[in-house]
Amino acid sequence: MKNVNTLVKQTWAGLRVLIAMTVLLGLVYPLAVWAVGRIPGLESNAEGSIVTQNGQAVGSSLIGIDPVAADPARDPWFHNRPSAGSKDALGPADPSTSGASNKGPYNEDLVKTITERKDAIAKREGVSPAQVPADAVTASASGLDPSISVAYADLQIARVARNTGLPEDRVRQLVEANTSGDGIGVPGVNVLQLNLAVHSAAPGAH
Numbered sequence: 001m002k003n004v005n006t007l008v009k010q011t012w013a014g015l016r017v018l019i020a021m022t023v024l025l026g027l028v029y030p031l032a033v034w035a036v037g038r039i040p041g042l043e044s045n046a047e048g049s050i051v052t053q054n055g056q057a058v059g060s061s062l063i064g065i066d067p068v069a070a071d072p073a074r075d076p077w078f079h080n081r082p083s084a085g086s087k088d089a090l091g092p093a094d095p096s097t098s099g100a101s102n103k104g105p106y107n108e109d110l111v112k113t114i115t116e117r118k119d120a121i122a123k124r125e126g127v128s129p130a131q132v133p134a135d136a137v138t139a140s141a142s143g144l145d146p147s148i149s150v151a152y153a154d155l156q157i158a159r160v161a162r163n164t165g166l167p168e169d170r171v172r173q174l175v176e177a178n179t180s181g182d183g184i185g186v187p188g189v190n191v192l193q194l195n196l197a198v199h200s201a202a203p204g205a206h
Contacts, residue, residue, distance in 0.1 A: 059192045064146040076163040078156050080191045084139040147188030164202035
């Protein structure tokens with residue numbers, strides 16, 4: 001009988017702990033996190049930093065998705081860094097396979113891919129491969145970096161101006177307006193914000 005009473009007491013004690021932890025971690029904690037995420041200044045990050053235009057969600061300021069031009073020969077968009085998860089050298093980035101390739105700098109496949117990227121970008125921008133900056137041909141750790149270097153943005157200005165009909169000086173102003181310190185310690189250009197600005201300045205771009 002004594003053993004039965006002990007078993008009942010232990011079972012009841014365990015059940016009370018289970019109920020308490022379920023309420024605490026299953027209800028109170030998630031609600032507290034949700035409430036903190038509603039604090040002004042934090043809400044945007046908690047909701048994914050969604051960017052809207054004309055009331056429609058067009059992307060996130062924290063996730064870079066490389067745009068695809070309807071006519072590659074008249075490409076009017078600025079482009080992100082490549083994604084390691086893309087099936088082809090330059091993308092478009094695939095958020096379902098984000099992540100680094102984990103290949104070392106002397107990996108033959110990586111060296112080949114970087115060379116292919118450099119040649120493709122040089123051809124697209126009408127420059128020599130030596131002018132293509134490093135971030136244009138290397139994927140970020142996440143594979144979805146929203147920003148590019150100022151050097152890579154500058155490389156694309158002439159093409160974007162030519163294919164949108166905007167003056168190069170105007171496109172350069174848009175680049176400067178969308179440049180911040182978000183480039184991992186150096187100035188970076190948010191590609192989504194920049195492309196939205198280009199589209200607003202040249203509505204015919206598509």
